[in-house]
Amino acid sequence: MTEVLQPDRVLDCSGLLCPLPVIRTSKAIKEIGIGQVLKVIATDPGAPADMEAWARQTGNELIDAHEEDGKYVFFFRRVR
Amino acid sequence: MARRDPDAPKRLAIIASKGTLDFAYPPFILGSTAAAMGWEVGIFFTFYGLPLLLRNYDPKVSPLGNPAMPLKMPFGPPGFRQISWPIPAIVEALPGFSLLATSLMQETFKQKGVPSLLELRQMCIDAGVNLIACQMTMDVFGFKKEDFIPECTVGGAATFLEFASDADVSLFI
Numbered sequence: 001m002t003e004v005l006q007p008d009r010v011l012d013c014s015g016l017l018c019p020l021p022v023i024r025t026s027k028a029i030k031e032i033g034i035g036q037v038l039k040v041i042a043t044d045p046g047a048p049a050d051m052e053a054w055a056r057q058t059g060n061e062l063i064d065a066h067e068e069d070g071k072y073v074f075f076f077r078r079v080r
Numbered sequence: 081m082a083r084r085d086p087d088a089p090k091r092l093a094i095i096a097s098k099g100t101l102d103f104a105y106p107p108f109i110l111g112s113t114a115a116a117m118g119w120e121v122g123i124f125f126t127f128y129g130l131p132l133l134l135r136n137y138d139p140k141v142s143p144l145g146n147p148a149m150p151l152k153m154p155f156g157p158p159g160f161r162q163i164s165w166p167i168p169a170i171v172e173a174l175p176g177f178s179l180l181a182t183s184l185m186q187e188t189f190k191q192k193g194v195p196s197l198l199e200l201r202q203m204c205i206d207a208g209v210n211l212i213a214c215q216m217t218m219d220v221f222g223f224k225k226e227d228f229i230p231e232c233t234v235g236g237a238a239t240f241l242e243f244a245s246d247a248d249v250s251l252f253i
Contacts, residue, residue: 015193016193018194019116023112023116023203026116026118027116044193053117054116054117057119059118
């Protein structure tokens with residue numbers, strides 16, 4: 001699924017711990033248009049749970065989350 | 081005050097009552113994160129938490145009287161960093177020990193990718209978190225409004241309670 005997803009923006013949060021990945025994601029998604037896709041890369045072990053919670057709370061869509069080369073990769077679509 | 085509109089964003093109300101480095105982090109971490117989730121956030125800084133709003137504040141931490149605080153080194157090989165040093169309380173009471181413990185904690189946080197306290201405070205400001213300085217504490221401890229960052233507002237218990245009365249989450253830290 002991720003092969004066909006072309007992000008409009010990529011945010012690398014490698015090496016950052018809570019709360020930075022969530023805060024930077026919330027900033028970055030406001031800088032893309034509604035319907036566009038943001039890819040986030042993180043190494044924080046808390047990121048998978050936090051990113052899901054952030055998406056539920058903000059109403060943005062978490063299209064895909066997976067691990068890649070020891071890092072967590074998320075694709076969000078800006079909904080609002 | 082009328083009940084809030086049911087479509088209004090969720091609301092977080094925090095009382096920050098402690099000013100040491102370890103207890104200064106949670107209000108700013110939770111406040112900035114809740115704001116990033118689109119919540120409305122108010123933090124009431126009272127008693128020893130009030131100095132967290134000073135223009136120049138450099139909070140300290142000490143393991144003295146804080147027995148759950150591990151004392152670990154932010155340098156050296158991994159095994160060495162894992163050691164939690166058993167320091168007798170009488171040594172922790174020596175002049176300068178809290179400065180040492182503070183710099184060790186700050187360095188560890190920096191290395192692990194946690195922002196500094198002032199950076200987190202700025203993130204809260206940028207995200208529109210409502211920072212309320214306790215008027216009574218200002219009077220009791222002899223602070224002036226000008227001592228504090230211009231982004232904070234001044235209020236009392238009633239101000240906070242009115243805000244908290246419609247909060248979805250309320251915390252005392």
